[in-house]
Amino acid sequence: MLRGMASRVVALVILLGAATASAEPPTIELVTMGIGSLMWERHGHIAICVTQHGLRESLEHRAPGDFCYNYGIADFHHPAAMGWGFLRGTRSFWVGKELPELLYETYQRTDRSIWVQTLPLSAARKAKMVAKLDDDLLEEHRYYAYDHFGDNCTTRIRDIIDDATDHALATMPDSAGDRTFRDYARDGFAGMTVPLLITDAILGRAGDRVPTYWERMFLPQYLREAVQTRWGVAPALLYERQVCRGSQDPSCIARGIPSADGGSGRWLLALVIVVLTAPVWVTRAIGKLQRTGLALSVLPYWLLGTLLTALAILTPRPYLRWNELLLVWFPLDLAILVLAPAWKVKYARARVAMLALIGVLLLAGVFHQPLWVALLWPLIPMITVATA
Helix, strand or coil: CHHHHHHHHHHHHHHHHHHHHHCCCCEEEEEEECCCCCHHHCCCEEEEEEECCCHHHHHHCCCCCCEEEEEEECCCCCHHHHHHHHHHCCCCEEEEEECHHHHHHHHHHCCCCEEEEECCCCHHHHHHHHHHHHHHCCCCCCEECCECCCECHHHHHHHHHHHHCCCCCCCCCCCCCCCCHHHHHHHHCCCCHHHHHHHHHHCCHHHHCCCCHHHHCCCHHHHHHHHHHHHCCCCEEEECCHHHCCCCCCCCHHHCCCCCCCCCCHHHHHHHHHHHHHHHHHHHHHCCCHHHHHHHHHHHHHHHHHHHHHHHHHCCCHHHHCCHHHHCCCHHHHHHHCCCHHHHHHHHHHHHHHHHHHHHHHHHCCCCCCCHHHHHHHHHHHHHHHCC
């Protein structure tokens, strides 16, 4: 009888131990990825992984319930539709849950560095975070309107960590700095001339504000840095970008930030503008086809200005709406092609004065956008007509 009772006690202890083990809080890790080669990969990426024993172990022996939460899912096979959704502020991005090995293989295959940081959270805080992650997977919650600076895959995870830790990230001391949102956006496109020039053109006045430390966490590397600073959790490199393996160069793109040595692209734009505006003064010098030369010089920037004006009207994004460039590449400049000769000269002189005023406002610090090169485009044909 005693032997039977003892065996039942032993069985009960084993069952209780198994139940306790299964109820053990999971490991929650912040996973950040470095840049990739495609334009939309140039600012890195991020995910949260919830596993039994950590991502590294899960890749070898995945336990049931090991998953990663990815807030950066979109239809990248149709970039035009995805971009239009972003510009219009529609719910074109969503969160999904994927197996750790699939997450790892995806970024290893595209040769993007991967860092892992285990969040030192209590069981209660882990439970709160997992509940929020699972709630976001519900059909009515999973979609959101992606905003590169204010509501993206990184800020969503930042907010979840911050909420689960009683705002431990939001209350961190702000660090001094003078770099603007535009600077951070351009960092990711270093060495890519066309994206750099597009950033100059479409990113308006709000892009030249200096973000707080909290706001800088819209980029994965700054959230990774904040977690290390706040909790002393150094990022462990799970995979290193092959192109930088063994490199001693501190600017190597394996660190997650590309080198800024590739140039701004603005000198190339200046050269393009000089070439495209050449017809207006060449045709004036030879005394023939002057209207055609004027049209060839004005129509390209008029088209760009019209597109930017339409974008400013259609988008809800403040950093796309309030664009000082609209005063430079002025849609009304098309009128100079149809005005009578006397009115054409008057209009050109008025525009030269307007462009000069914009230059003064730039020097005075009232305007902030990089407009100096863009000013050349209307200035050359307008001065040519104004001095006729």
